Amino acid sequence: MHPQDNPSQWRRGQGLWANVPAAQWNDWHWQLQNRVLTLEHLEQHLELTPEERAGCEHAKDKLAVAITPHFFNLIDRDDPTCPIRLQVIPRGGELMVSPEERLDPVGEETHMPVPGLVHRYPDRVLFLVTDRCAAYCRYCTRSRLVSNAQNYDFHPEFEAGLKYIAEHPEVRDVLLSGGDPLLLADNKLDYLLGRLRAIPHVEFIRIGSRIPVFLPQRITPALCEILKKHGPIWMSIHTNHPRECTWELKEACDRLSFAGVPLGNQSVLLRGVNDDAETMKSLVHRLLQMRVRPYYLYQCDLITGSAHFRTDPRVGVEIIRALRGHTTGYAVPQFVIDAPGGGGKVPLNPNYVKEYTENEIVLRNFAGELYNYPLPASAEVLK
Numbered sequence: 001m002h003p004q005d006n007p008s009q010w011r012r013g014q015g016l017w018a019n020v021p022a023a024q025w026n027d028w029h030w031q032l033q034n035r036v037l038t039l040e041h042l043e044q045h046l047e048l049t050p051e052e053r054a055g056c057e058h059a060k061d062k063l064a065v066a067i068t069p070h071f072f073n074l075i076d077r078d079d080p081t082c083p084i085r086l087q088v089i090p091r092g093g094e095l096m097v098s099p100e101e102r103l104d105p106v107g108e109e110t111h112m113p114v115p116g117l118v119h120r121y122p123d124r125v126l127f128l129v130t131d132r133c134a135a136y137c138r139y140c141t142r143s144r145l146v147s148n149a150q151n152y153d154f155h156p157e158f159e160a161g162l163k164y165i166a167e168h169p170e171v172r173d174v175l176l177s178g179g180d181p182l183l184l185a186d187n188k189l190d191y192l193l194g195r196l197r198a199i200p201h202v203e204f205i206r207i208g209s210r211i212p213v214f215l216p217q218r219i220t221p222a223l224c225e226i227l228k229k230h231g232p233i234w235m236s237i238h239t240n241h242p243r244e245c246t247w248e249l250k251e252a253c254d255r256l257s258f259a260g261v262p263l264g265n266q267s268v269l270l271r272g273v274n275d276d277a278e279t280m281k282s283l284v285h286r287l288l289q290m291r292v293r294p295y296y297l298y299q300c301d302l303i304t305g306s307a308h309f310r311t312d313p314r315v316g317v318e319i320i321r322a323l324r325g326h327t328t329g330y331a332v333p334q335f336v337i338d339a340p341g342g343g344g345k346v347p348l349n350p351n352y353v354k355e356y357t358e359n360e361i362v363l364r365n366f367a368g369e370l371y372n373y374p375l376p377a378s379a380e381v382l383k
């Protein structure tokens, strides 16, 4: 067990929050109201490096700083390279913009028939329902619109989005994202899910949310009732490092699972956070223990000021190679690059085919050994 699994050690007891009563700590409104939002507030909690201070000074024009006390307490305050810290505290690297970087790295704006609705794939849409998150990830693909630091003036248009979906019978799958949809008030979410369920061709509804990780207290019984009522609602949570798998997250996942919400996980491959096989293996094992199926591992998008986070995609492929066959198949996510400019998600896999001969395929298994599988005599070679 990781020390973070021990609730008595981690639930409250650190720094300026040491004396907060449990009833407040466990209240999601308190967690939101007490987020760390400013440089001054950050410095009350830990000693920033000069690089972090430089990053914080420019955050207000790029992507606001916000960290919930719950997530903040996972930071190792004595370690400037702490993988939790790197995700939420700005660094000077954010100010360095490389030529290949974009404000809209995966070309969402060009696939938006209605503000806040991205229709890129034939049968499904991405519906951005808010520009707010409980905390902000420094590598966020949607930094242009979340937190509203860049004056992007994003106003999700619920009615226009719902109308578009209703008028497009090919849309059978709606992915609610943002921002974080679970920041919407219960009644608003209830209304939105009800409206979507009333559209006969919408078969599949899912929510992408980092709230279970940043603000597990938000996963209240009342919220779970709403998800159950409109179910099945699927959910993708977003963890990057095993230390995020706290007791509180586990309890939140239990509540969701018992309300009939199938859970997946999306991770972003981040330099210094999770770009090694051992860390990822530990993460995916913990996810399975919480009934969460690892879904995608993303190559970090070319968002402006992200060079310090990005790795060589071959690192991701090698991580998958280290998992496949070496551990539970359910634990292995699909590694993808969201193609720059709007090509969508492209899977990257280790190559297990050594070659095709005239009548055999030569396979390399997880241990590197070669095996032959004979091709059917009548096989027509696919062009």
Ligand SMILES: *Cc1c(COP(=O)(O)O)cnc(C)c1O
Pocket (backbone or CB within 6 Å): 118, 119, 120, 121, 124, 125, 126, 175, 345
């Ligand atoms: C990721 C994404 C989806 C969902 O893709 P799946 O592979 O079905 O999870 C849908 N629309 C957009 C624009 C996306 O980026």
Ligand code: SF4
Pocket (backbone or CB within 6 Å): 132, 133, 135, 136, 137, 139, 140, 141, 142, 143, 146, 178, 179, 180, 209, 210
């Ligand atoms: S929770 Fe998601 S949308 Fe919000 S800042 Fe993080 S990556 Fe971006």
